[in-house]
Amino acid sequence: MSGEPIGTLRRIVERNQVWPVMAAKYGVENPVPPWKTxxxxxCDALDRAACDADVPTFAERRDEEDDLSATVYSSLPYPENQLVALAHSLLARGVITEEELQQRLSAVRARLEA
Structure with a gap:
């Protein structure tokens, strides 16, 4: 697992749009972000995945999450560090490409801004 930040994920971290900041900005009192479920x-689906992609096992996913959360994404709070670490793992394994991730992020942003 590469310990280097991935461009798209690095830009996400730099924006600092973490749940505590966003919740305060919009007056939301729920301490758990709506995307956590x-x-x-x-993660549950990945743990049970049976496909040809290089999907990490439960133990691999948790080990990679722990490592990346403690190093590359240590500036993020939980659960943002879990989310970005999972994206990093899936990108590094080729399960999703950085271009596909960027397209999906753009689609979500467009829906939020509509």
Whole structure:
């Protein structure tokens, strides 16, 4: 697993749009970001994946998450560091390309700004 930040993920970290900041900005009192359940579901699905892609096992995913959260993404709070570490792992394994990730991020941003 590469310990180098990935361009798209580095830009995400630099924007500092972490849940505590965004919740305060919009007056949301819930301490858990609304996307956390989707992240948990994605992790559960990956843990049970049976496909030809290089999907990490539960132990690999957790080890990579711990390593990346403690090093490359240590400036992010939990659960943002978990989310970005998972994206890093999937990018590094070729499960998703950086271009695909950027397209999906752009689509989400467009929906939020509509």
């Amino acid at each position: 989707s992240l948990d579901g994605l």
